Amino acid sequence: MDMKGYQQYKEQSINTMTQGELLLLLYDELYKRLSLAEIMLEKQDYPVFENAVDRSVAIIEYLDATLDRQYPISKNLAQLYEYFTYELGRVRIGRRKEVLAPVKSMVSELRDAFRQAQKSGDSGK
Secondary structure: OOHHHHHHHHHHHHHOOOHHHHHHHHHHHHHHHHHHHHHHHHOOOHHHHHHHHHHHHHHHHHHHHOOOOOOHHHHHHHHHHHHHHHHHHHHHHHOOHHHHHHHHHHHHHHHHHHHHHHHHHHHOO
16 A cells, blocks of 8 residues: 555545534544543553553643634633543543543543534535
């Protein structure tokens, strides 16, 4: 497989996505990383666990940095992202699955809400 061609295809796909599609892609990746962290914590594979948590935090920080602060919901999302970051810090330091599960659940709910909003927006066109 031509990796350069694949990379170009991947970049072109991302460049042609709508903001809503990119947001869902980020939430899907965040959920995937949190799931990986959960699995690796159970397997006691701590380097992979820590990397998954670190990548999750990086995604959350990106989501926070790209919020359009002119909307009232942005303040609520910023606070939620701050909470996620704090809790994931606790997860990473303490390797505590019981702290990870609620964050993963809230991310899933938020992702589903954005997915539903995206569908509603698409059907209104």
